[in-house]
Amino acid sequence: MTLGARADQSATPLVARTVAVPAERIGAAVDSLVELLPEADPVAWLRRGDGLVGWGVAAALRASGPDRFAEADTWWSATAARAVVRDDVEAPGTGLVCFGSFAFADQPGTSTLVVPEVVVGRRGDVAWVTTVSAWLDRLDGLDDVLTAATPLRPPVGVRFADGHLNGEAWMSVVADAVARIGAGALEKVVLARDLVATTDEPVDVRWPLRRLAESYPTCWTFHVDGFFGATPELLVRRERGLVTSRVLAGTIRRTGDDGRDLALAATLARSSKDLEEHEYAVRSVAEALEPHCGSMNVPEAPFVLHLPNVMHLATDLAGVVHDADTASSLALAASLHPSAAVGGTPSGTATALITELEGMPRGRFAGPVGWMAADGDGEWGIGLRSAQVEGSAVRLYAGCGIVADSDPEAELAESQAKFVPVRDSLGC
Numbered sequence: 011m012t013l014g015a016r017a018d019q020s021a022t023p024l025v026a027r028t029v030a031v032p033a034e035r036i037g038a039a040v041d042s043l044v045e046l047l048p049e050a051d052p053v054a055w056l057r058r059g060d061g062l063v064g065w066g067v068a069a070a071l072r073a074s075g076p077d078r079f080a081e082a083d084t085w086w087s088a089t090a091a092r093a094v095v096r097d098d099v100e101a102p103g104t105g106l107v108c109f110g111s112f113a114f115a116d117q118p119g120t121s122t123l124v125v126p127e128v129v130v131g132r133r134g135d136v137a138w139v140t141t142v143s144a145w146l147d148r149l150d151g152l153d154d155v156l157t158a159a160t161p162l163r164p165p166v167g168v169r170f171a172d173g174h175l176n177g178e179a180w181m182s183v184v185a186d187a188v189a190r191i192g193a194g195a196l197e198k199v200v201l202a203r204d205l206v207a208t209t210d211e212p213v214d215v216r217w218p219l220r221r222l223a224e225s226y227p228t229c230w231t232f233h234v235d236g237f238f239g240a241t242p243e244l245l246v247r248r249e250r251g252l253v254t255s256r257v258l259a260g261t262i263r264r265t266g267d268d269g270r271d272l273a274l275a276a277t278l279a280r281s282s283k284d285l286e287e288h289e290y291a292v293r294s295v296a297e298a299l300e301p302h303c304g305s306m307n308v309p310e311a312p313f314v315l316h317l318p319n320v321m322h323l324a325t326d327l328a329g330v331v332h333d334a335d336t337a338s339s340l341a342l343a344a345s346l347h348p349s350a351a352v353g354g355t356p357s358g359t360a361t362a363l364i365t366e367l368e369g370m371p372r373g374r375f376a377g378p379v380g381w382m383a384a385d386g387d388g389e390w391g392i393g394l395r396s397a398q399v400e401g402s403a404v405r406l407y408a409g410c411g412i413v414a415d416s417d418p419e420a421e422l423a424e425s426q427a428k429f430v431p432v433r434d435s436l437g438c
């Protein structure tokens with residue numbers, strides 16, 4: 011059943027049932043949840059082996075334009091309010107949940123919310139299965155859900171080509187942006203580029219998902235409607251009245267030599283260019299969360315986040331939400347998007363410059379991606395280190411924050427390092 015085919019059935023009340031299962035039945039490995047996914051309609055949100063996977067389409071919505079977040083939020087609260095839910099576990103991610111992926115720009119691009127027919131989740135020692143609609147009636151029992159699906163198929167004959175701009179052309183776009191910043195038009199803009207992989211057969215997205223979950227366990231590995239990746243950046247998590255966000259901006263590539271990388275981490279932590287880039291991003295998130303929070307903790311200095319391919323300046327913000335009844339996690343994500351980690355400062359000028367200079371539609375790259383529960387709690391990442399798969403074509407995206415001191419050649423090298431996670435995930 012495709013997403014489109016079920017979108018019109020959202021008026022039917024959903025019946026959701028969550029039952030506990032022994033965590034050992036799922037397995038402890040970081041990729042155990044991926045192994046349960048069938049090839050058709052998989053969704054995933056995973057970190058360090060915990061998270062949610064789902065499949066089938068019980069209900070779905072497609073939205074586009076400037077009202078895409080509001081439309082999705084309204085649809086979800088109406089869908090959740092009508093649903094009949096029996097939840098034996100009552101943990102974050104149990105009961106009725108939807109998964110979503112949103113376009114970066116108001117135009118063009120489509121956004122999706124989907125309620126899977128089956129969700130399997132794990133959080134530490136607690137594991138569960140949620141079935142939605144009449145699905146359970148079609149099962150002999152939970153064994154059918156918890157038995158590994160068909161073997162994951164590796165991509166065949168992968169070749170890569172430039173996307174909309176080649177490296178030279180993209181560097182001249184970066185130089186143009188630096189000139190505009192120098193002339194005082196704006197302070198920061200994040201410019202992205204794309205790369206296209208083609209394969210001999212349609213891609214089984216479970217393959218790159220397993221690779222990403224294994225290789226980037228501290229990132230959030232996701233897939234919704236063909237958009238997949240492993241993002242290190244959490245736009246917002248709302249859980250039981252607490253809101254958290256991991257803001258990243260400022261990057262240095264890893265060399266593979268631990269000693270050198272430690273020295274580079276110290277260089278990054280002192281780099282005025284990267285600290286400036288980071289400060290814009292933190293400020294944009296803090297300012298957007300502030301109206302929703304009674305109290306907020308914004309650390310004064312960032313820490314260095316080590317990933318296998320790059321290191322980032324990172325800040326974890328936390329706050330206590332006072333409007334949880336009216337602002338869902340998706341509404342919070344909408345108010346944070348686009349943060350200066352993916353747009354720029356000032357936001358409106360940067361977004362217009364992105365449209366003018368990048369020469370490509372971003373699609374869902376750098377848009378919010380994640381999941382939400384019936385009560386509005388949920389987690390939304392920024393769709394980075396990501397790609398959109400359509401049959402045998404995979405479009406990869408990577409962007410870099412540009413400030414007055416940016417060097418086009420260094421930014422090109424940084425974008426190449428940011429392609430590495432998805433690029434490697436398509437390997438055999």
Ligand SMILES: C=C(O[C@H]1C=CC=C(C(=O)O)[C@@H]1O)C(=O)O
Nearest residue numbers: 258259260261351408409410411
């Ligand atoms: C836009 C991306 O990264 C953002 C997040 C972390 C560091 C960034 C930077 O240093 O430029 C970017 O703001 C990307 O990965 O495509």
